[in-house]
Amino acid sequence: MLFGTIFRFIHVLGYSDNCKCFFCDGGLRNWEAGDDPWQEHARWFPQCGFLKMCKGEDYIQSIQDRLAEVWCLDCLAE
Numbered sequence: 001m002l003f004g005t006i007f008r009f010i011h012v013l014g015y016s017d018n019c020k021c022f023f024c025d026g027g028l029r030n031w032e033a034g035d036d037p038w039q040e041h042a043r044w045f046p047q048c049g050f051l052k053m054c055k056g057e058d059y060i061q062s063i064q065d066r067l068a069e070v071w072c073l074d075c076l077a078e
């Protein structure tokens with residue numbers, strides 16, 4: 001997948017866990033093995049044009065919805 005390849009490429013260049021999207025310049029930190037670049041990007045930078053173009057609004061919305069659920073559970077726990 002193109003997007004994953006770009007992140008891996010930046011990773012190889014030595015930015016380690018501090019990756020940047022070439023399109024929207026959105027930085028992703030604290031990168032962990034197994035993290036899905038698309039998912040993380042949809043979470044933090046839902047307005048990215050490249051993300052919208054490749055994954056679509058529905059995908060971004062589903063990530064945002066899931067995130068809202070997590071936050072809700074956090075609220076209930078407190």
Ligand SMILES: [Zn+2]
Pocket residue numbers: 021022023024025026041045048049050051
């Ligand atoms: Zn982006």
